[in-house]
Amino acid sequence: MLKLKYLFDNSDLAEMILGNWEFDQESIDLFKYYRVSSNAIYPFQAQGKTQFLRFSPKAEKYRENILAELDFISYLRSEQYGVLEIVVSKNGEELVEVQTPWGEYFASVFKRVAGVQLNKTDLNDIIIFNHGKALGKLHQLSSEYKPINNKRWSYSDVLNWIHNILIDIPNETLALMETKLLQDYFDSIPITKNNFGLIHYDFEFDNVFFDEESQSCNVIDFDDAMYHWFVMDIEQALDSLQDCISAEMFQQKKQCFMDGYRTEYELSDDMMSLLPACRRFANLYGYVRILRSVEKRWENEPEWLVSLREKLIKAMKNKSSSFGMEI
Template identity: 40%
Template sequence: MMNLRNMVQGLESDAVALELIAHWEHDQGTLKFWRASSTFVYAFKHKRKTYFLRFAFGQETPLEQIEAELEFMQYLRQHGFPCVIPLPSVNGRLIESVQLPQGRYYGAVFNKADGVPLYEVDELPCEAWGRSLASLHALSQTYEPAGGKRRSWREALLFAETVLHRHPHENEAMAELARVRAWLESMPASEEAYGLIHYDFQTDNVFWREKTRQLSVIDFDDSMYHWFAMDIAAALADQLEDENPEGEAQLQAFVRGYRSVRPLDEAMLQAFPRFRRFAELYSFARLLASLENSELEEAPEWLDGLKAELRQYCDEMRQSFAKPW
């Protein structure tokens, strides 16, 4: 989640989106707001096909990180992994930028994924879902970026530490940070277990094509260097939290599919709850940062409701930090 003040400024009058979309061929009058979370996303049409403009505020998402993300996506696609890809602008660039009074924004355009998101599928194809993530990890094992690298879990925890220092009353979160960091630093980072992961391989970012029974993946903007098991634990967050027979069956089917492509050590499987602790802590820090300096004299109607929702999430996460390690 981006800072809420930045969100309001970036959405105002759709000014940023309108300036950026001018760099890509598009059908006039089709640009529409889609969503805003860690980035801004607008849908538009070109020759009746749907595309997505995604942009980020440069102070929150550096250009080098976007370049590294797009390079990884292109590598995956070139090696047969079905994911969306960035499309060049009329200037032949994958990333365009615009400067506004509040700062610089970086934008990219992606094709629409084929199929429907997994959360709309009546019966989750969990084995195919697991195979897809394993295939991504197999390609990640041999990936050597030509340009800059994506951030790692170390930078993510450093970000969390920086945020928490601005909130010295968050004692339990600071204690959790120390536990998570010490645990991850003790973990072996072999080529088989560690690499560049998607980090958000959940049902809203994975699309299912029933006719071909294949998956297509979007949204690599949270990708980072981490243990591959973190990717699985993040993907199966709902199944790990829902302690019921259906969730357990889905988890086991996902793991079967994953193991049909590449090995998954039993110790890593048992470590899923601790990887979830990393994810909770990192999300908590991002939400705290998003709420900072978010009091605006002239605010849109939706802002107060969103702030209340994010504060509630923070309260729930604080309770999780007190759980036994």
């Protein structure tokens, strides 16, 4: 997530950046439905169709990672995979770099995908099966993907980034130990074309939409994509499923998800043994992103920010509960 100082609504900034694209002026009213987390997202319309402006400070992102994300999305669309569509700017650019009074920003625009977010459905077996099927198809396409111009970072790059953040923060011995444990563990796992590739990383219910008409899923938000074992995506998806399904129904829904997945892609059973380590990776990555976000404090913080900080610190505690334990 972005540092807390970037989590404020700034519709003037959004409108200035959006000026690089065609848009319906009256649709600026939709800016009130903005959200800010890893990026700022502002909805608007162009020729009556809903689109989304996504931007973030250049200091918070790597240009090559964003370009590689956009390349991967274009590849998936070329393979008729259900994924969001990039909208080019007035100058024909997918990624715009903007100098503003508030600093330098990266920005892109995407069309709205068809369907309903999975967490707003009844999560019946057909939907769960298609959720798994969509992830299996993504991994099948990823296994064949060879980037031409830009390449996303890998799990190892992420762990190096984590180490570099932690090394400058006092009292993070256990988190540093966890980083080393995970690096050593994953370095011992053989990488093959069939088990490793560019993953979504955040294949959760708020990023997957079920389209009733086509009986298929459309996927958004590849901002966290990285090279990792495919099972990492499975772990994240199942963890999200667990949050939405009763405990007594989880095993049946998990099997339904995996049945859908295997219609498109087959992972060896031994890969599933990586699930606990993948959960540890997700917890560590989430912990450090929050740590970096909340590190700085200001005088007279608004009540919502104080409340958010308390919530995030509680989340950090939960994520760090297994740090340093044997994998």
